[in-house]
Amino acid sequence: MTQNTLHIVGGGMAGSEAAWQAANLGLNVVLHEMRPEVETFAHQSGKFGEMVCSNSFRSDDDEQNAVGLLHWEMRAANGLIMATADKHKLPAGGALAVDREAFADHVTATLEAHPNISVEFGEITDLPSDGMWIFATGPLTSPALGEAIAKETGADRLAFFDAIAPIVYAESVNMDVAWLQSRYDKGETEEEQKAYLNCPMTKDQYEAFIDALLAADKTEFHEGETAKYFDGCLPIEVMAERGRETLRHGPMKPIGLTNAHKPEEKAYAVVQLRRDNALGTLYNIVGFQTKMKYGAQTEVFKMIPGLENASFARLGGIHRNTFLNSPTLLDDQMRLKSRPSIRFAGQVTGVEGYVESAAMGLLAGRMAAAELLGRDLPPPPFTTAMGALINHITGGAEAKTFQPMNVNFGLFPPLDGLRGGRKGRKERYKGYTDRAKEDFNQWLEGQS
């Protein structure tokens, strides 16, 4: 093994991008991929960069959309995934959709033809003790490797399913209805005593909400993904199916709370939202993991008093998804704190989606290359989309309730002097994306 060799495990979105970035910086890259020898329930081929479901990289709007901004940053950093997507783009309005076969063929051919990349097919089942490695094995990391990772991190720091409760932008909650209070005012400081946002329901509102939950369209589990979700993270609609009162005695119990707007009125049920990031811009709806379809979720959740006009940073879900508790396990270079020769990248770090995964691969590839070449590479500033994401997974997110995250403007530090709320949104988003582009360019210039 030569000194400048980097091993990357997983030729998906993240591993392919990491290999491309590190190889272009002069490293010898060995890309390990278990497919087609060992299959997953979602992948169909042995190709690199296979899109397992939708053929869309989502919005390509780099002024008004956080994922569009991530596209922009990846293009600026000579990203393989974005260049290939642009080459094999299909008409899709404002979205960046691609011909998936041509896309994966191109990623595969490009990596195989790169003079600094060699490919080794086969499953890696352990965390090696010598050399530098990036593990980008994704949501369907093979069970044997999952076990080896859990042995290193502790089983409680590696999840095999996500249980994502919807996340709401704090500014979109109607505070004339909702109020801040922890149950029984628990906590030493005022901040702790007011750690939750509470949305009250009358009996009629509760009954209508349960009816809507039961009637909503749900997503089925994929084959091979069947529900081992039962311990402690039942979907809310399953709880409602078990009895109309179950939620009122579970996540929606009204006890220990006094409506700050109407102290004399006892709520029949209360929906609680808990802060989801250090900035306080995002709140998750506690215990509301769900398999409802996205359209149904927005309709049903807007029935909650105080959330009539809620904007969602992400909707809920439950999937087979192997991911680390990155805020406690990874440093800001995406290295395992207990084994710094091992980095993680992609969805296994707790980001969610093709674009976010590829972006984390891009960073891991560049960071590993910098380290092997004896250079310093700080993460991008957290005013950028890539910086906001890496900051979230390696420190900004609440470690105790950590669940996979899409890129969204709630992860960005607020801009002073711009109008809040819906009316100021266009100007605010433009402000975020302008600031991000400038800061990202500076970060790139620092590497040349």
Ligand SMILES: Cc1cc2nc3c(=O)[nH]c(=O)nc-3n(C[C@H](O)[C@H](O)[C@H](O)COP(=O)(O)OP(=O)(O)OC[C@H]3O[C@@H](n4cnc5c(N)ncnc54)[C@H](O)[C@@H]3O)c2cc1C
């Ligand atoms: C069923 C399903 C549907 C999804 N649909 C979407 C969608 O529509 N849109 C979206 O944006 N995201 C979707 N995702 C999330 C999607 O998986 C990620 O966005 C993206 O593929 C993650 O990229 P990645 O590189 O981290 O992982 P992957 O793209 O999954 O790549 C990981 C690679 O590692 C390999 N591997 C795993 N274990 C080992 C091992 N031990 N040794 C060697 N190789 C190994 C795998 O074969 C795979 O090639 C979906 C996920 C699943 C499971």
